[in-house]
Amino acid sequence: MINRLVIIGVGLVGGSLALALRQSGYCREVIGVGRDRSSLQRAQALGVVDRSELDACAAVRGADMVVLATPVGAIESVCRSLRGCLDEKAILTDVGSVKGAVVEAVQAGLGMLPARFVPAHPIAGRERSGVEAATAELYQGRRVILTPLPGGDPEACESVRGMWEAAGAVVENMAVGHHDEVLAATSHLPHLLAYTLVSSLSRLDEQEEIFRYAAGGFRDFTRIASSDPVMWRDICLHNKGPILDMLKHFGRDLATLGEAIDAGDGDRLLSIFQRAKQTRDRFCD
Amino acid sequence: MINRLVIIGVGLVGGSLALALRQSGYCREVIGVGRDRSSLQRAQALGVVDRSELDACAAVRGADMVVLATPVGAIESVCRSLRGCLDEKAILTDVGSVKGAVVEAVQAGLGMLPARFVPAHPIAGRERSGVEAATAELYQGRRVILTPLPGGDPEACESVRGMWEAAGAVVENMAVGHHDEVLAATSHLPHLLAYTLVSSLSRLDEQEEIFRYAAGGFRDFTRIASSDPVMWRDICLHNKGPILDMLKHFGRDLATLGEAIDAGDGDRLLSIFQRAKQTRDRFCD
Ligand SMILES: NC(=O)c1ccc[n+]([C@@H]2O[C@H](COP(=O)([O-])OP(=O)(O)OC[C@H]3O[C@@H](n4cnc5c(N)ncnc54)[C@H](OP(=O)(O)O)[C@@H]3O)[C@@H](O)[C@H]2O)c1
Ligand SMILES: NC(=O)c1ccc[n+]([C@@H]2O[C@H](COP(=O)([O-])OP(=O)(O)OC[C@H]3O[C@@H](n4cnc5c(N)ncnc54)[C@H](OP(=O)(O)O)[C@@H]3O)[C@@H](O)[C@H]2O)c1
Numbered sequence: 255m256i257n258r259l260v261i262i263g264v265g266l267v268g269g270s271l272a273l274a275l276r277q278s279g280y281c282r283e284v285i286g287v288g289r290d291r292s293s294l295q296r297a298q299a300l301g302v303v304d305r306s307e308l309d310a311c312a313a314v315r316g317a318d319m320v321v322l323a324t325p326v327g328a329i330e331s332v333c334r335s336l337r338g339c340l341d342e343k344a345i346l347t348d349v350g351s352v353k354g355a356v357v358e359a360v361q362a363g364l365g366m367l368p369a370r371f372v373p374a375h376p377i378a379g380r381e382r383s384g385v386e387a388a389t390a391e392l393y394q395g396r397r398v399i400l401t402p403l404p405g406g407d408p409e410a411c412e413s414v415r416g417m418w419e420a421a422g423a424v425v426e427n428m429a430v431g432h433h434d435e436v437l438a439a440t441s442h443l444p445h446l447l448a449y450t451l452v453s454s455l456s457r458l459d460e461q462e463e464i465f466r467y468a469a470g471g472f473r474d475f476t477r478i479a480s481s482d483p484v485m486w487r488d489i490c491l492h493n494k495g496p497i498l499d500m501l502k503h504f505g506r507d508l509a510t511l512g513e514a515i516d517a518g519d520g521d522r523l524l525s526i527f528q529r530a531k532q533t534r535d536r537f538c539d
Numbered sequence: 540m541i542n543r544l545v546i547i548g549v550g551l552v553g554g555s556l557a558l559a560l561r562q563s564g565y566c567r568e569v570i571g572v573g574r575d576r577s578s579l580q581r582a583q584a585l586g587v588v589d590r591s592e593l594d595a596c597a598a599v600r601g602a603d604m605v606v607l608a609t610p611v612g613a614i615e616s617v618c619r620s621l622r623g624c625l626d627e628k629a630i631l632t633d634v635g636s637v638k639g640a641v642v643e644a645v646q647a648g649l650g651m652l653p654a655r656f657v658p659a660h661p662i663a664g665r666e667r668s669g670v671e672a673a674t675a676e677l678y679q680g681r682r683v684i685l686t687p688l689p690g691g692d693p694e695a696c697e698s699v700r701g702m703w704e705a706a707g708a709v710v711e712n713m714a715v716g717h718h719d720e721v722l723a724a725t726s727h728l729p730h731l732l733a734y735t736l737v738s739s740l741s742r743l744d745e746q747e748e749i750f751r752y753a754a755g756g757f758r759d760f761t762r763i764a765s766s767d768p769v770m771w772r773d774i775c776l777h778n779k780g781p782i783l784d785m786l787k788h789f790g791r792d793l794a795t796l797g798e799a800i801d802a803g804d805g806d807r808l809l810s811i812f813q814r815a816k817q818t819r820d821r822f823c824d
Pocket of ligand 2: 547548549550551552553572573574575578608609610611613617634635636637660661662663664665667668669670767770
């Protein structure tokens with residue numbers, strides 16, 4: 255149970271967590287913090303938070319759980335405004351899509367890494383963002399990855415795990431660097447391919463026609479190119495190494511495919527496509 | 540109305556056309572042709588065709604409409620077996636995903652291009668293939684592109700249009716070469732990206748883990764990598780030029796993105812992502 259939960263950044267991810275925890279009765283009070291009064295008022299009107307604050311430092315006093323749910327690029331400045339404000343027993347966590355850079359940002363912002371800071375990343379999302387897109391069901395059955403830091407407080411880690419389980423999620427632990435590599439492969443690379451494809455096609459002369467003949471497969475394939483550009487800029491800026499590695503790995507394989515097409519090497523093409531189909535059919539149903 | 544329809548290759552695409560036309564009462568009799576007796580028997584048992592034949596030449600006698608619905612790579616040999624067999628008034632059409640190569644294959648196989656040959660491509664499909672995956676609804680509201688040849692018989696073209704409209708489709712005309720360029724962009728390139736991504740990830744050491752953390756976005760993004768490898772090998776072999784052009788165009792844009800990430804150029808990244816999101820939101824809902 256959480257007595258006072260503070261969500262800093264009440265958008266899709268933070269708002270959905272607040273809704274899920276309120277609905278399950280897992281926390282007594284939810285306070286929303288933001289930089290913009292009108293969006294906080296909408297959050298309150300939608301029943302996502304009990305009350306709201308523009309002053310993060312004032313808001314976190316007396317809180318037992320503080321969740322950083324702004325874009326990753328805002329975390330350092332938010333943490334700077336929290337210097338000296340957190341109660342000693344307060345647990346600090348986040349929802350950022352990258353973990354190494356968030357740990358650095360918290361350290362830089364607060365001037366230290368609190369033992370009760372537990373980095374976390376819910377593997378759930380939608381293309382729409384903002385508090386209007388928040389739903390209590392977003393995390394139902396979805397994975398949340400915790401990346402506890404060496405020397406961190408195990409009890410804080412258990413509390414963050416309990417919070418996500420109350421929101422319906424399945425929680426697992428991973429090392430920070432490993433998280434960033436796995437997510438670069440499984441999430442960041444696909445998003446970058448979808449964005450590049452649509453932007454690439456949009457520069458062709460026949461773009462109107464091209465999109466007119468796009469069938470269902472194309473819609474599904476490019477759905478993630480409708481994701482929030484600010485969030486994805488931040489992810490690229492903050493997970494540079496692993497993303498560049500994956501782009502290189504993919505680029506090499508795409509070049510190999512091009513060579514097989516150029517050479518008319520049907521056997522090679524068939525074996526690439528078969529391997530991909532087998533892998534996907536095995537992992538996704 | 541069609542009196543006797545012959546479908547050569549009673550799989551997903553040919554079988555779905557047969558089902559739709561039988562259901563709408565648009566044709567009196569459907570004959571299925573294939574190379575394998577057992578799959579033809581399944582087609583008959585499923586009510587997709589009235590009767591079936593292994594001998595294509597015998598099957599097409601007396602037919603007023605003959606549809607080539609095998610993989611593209613089989614069209615030339617199928618047409619060779621049809622030399623001298625088609626009635627003078629018979630209309631010949633196909634469903635191949637590429638058009639330039641099909642026209643060449645028909646010409647090579649028959650030794651000439653009949654005036655009543657109308658190349659066609661239904662923009663509809665599924666990841667599953669074979670006659671078991673066929674449904675009468677596959678073409679409902681979907682586009683079919685006809686690529687009539689210079690000097691072709693306009694009446695034959697109208698008949699093929701009428702057939703697809705009876706199956707529920709919206710029919711449009713396009714030049715052969717233009718079809719192959721548009722489809723390279725809108726369908727072939729996305730499939731190759733999806734196949735390459737999955738095959739690329741499947742070669743990483745952490746592949747088990749990677750696919751375990753793949754969320755909904757990844758499933759949608761890679762769905763088309765579950766498509767039929769033989770069909771996609773044939774498409775690559777038979778639409779080489781336009782596909783290689785698109786791969787080059789995309790490869791350059793992906794390299795530019797990599798450079799922006801490497802340089803930490805947030806403004807450039809944001810503008811690429813915004814352009815893509817705007818384009819996709821405009822064309823797909
Ligand atoms: N969307 C996903 O699919 C997904 C999935 C997993 C994790 N994440 C992570 O979740 C975090 C939030 O993403 P989201 O999708 O929830 O985005 P969102 O819907 O845009 O929400 C972000 C919230 O942060 C607020 N905010 C922005 N800058 C701020 C600042 N400087 N100070 C205080 N509040 C600020 C925004 O409020 P105003 O703009 O109204 O001020 C908004 O309420 C990101 O770190 C992202 O990496 C996202
Ligand atoms: N699937 C799509 O998304 C899609 C969309 C638009 C157009 N197309 C085009 O439609 C055509 C068929 O694709 P599909 O998805 O329907 O494939 P499919 O389900 O595998 O059907 C192909 C059919 O052709 C038969 N066949 C194969 N080789 C043959 C040969 N040498 N002689 C006679 N029959 C032969 C197969 O029968 P057996 O193997 O049992 O002998 C099978 O019944 C392809 O040209 C493809 O480019 C496909």
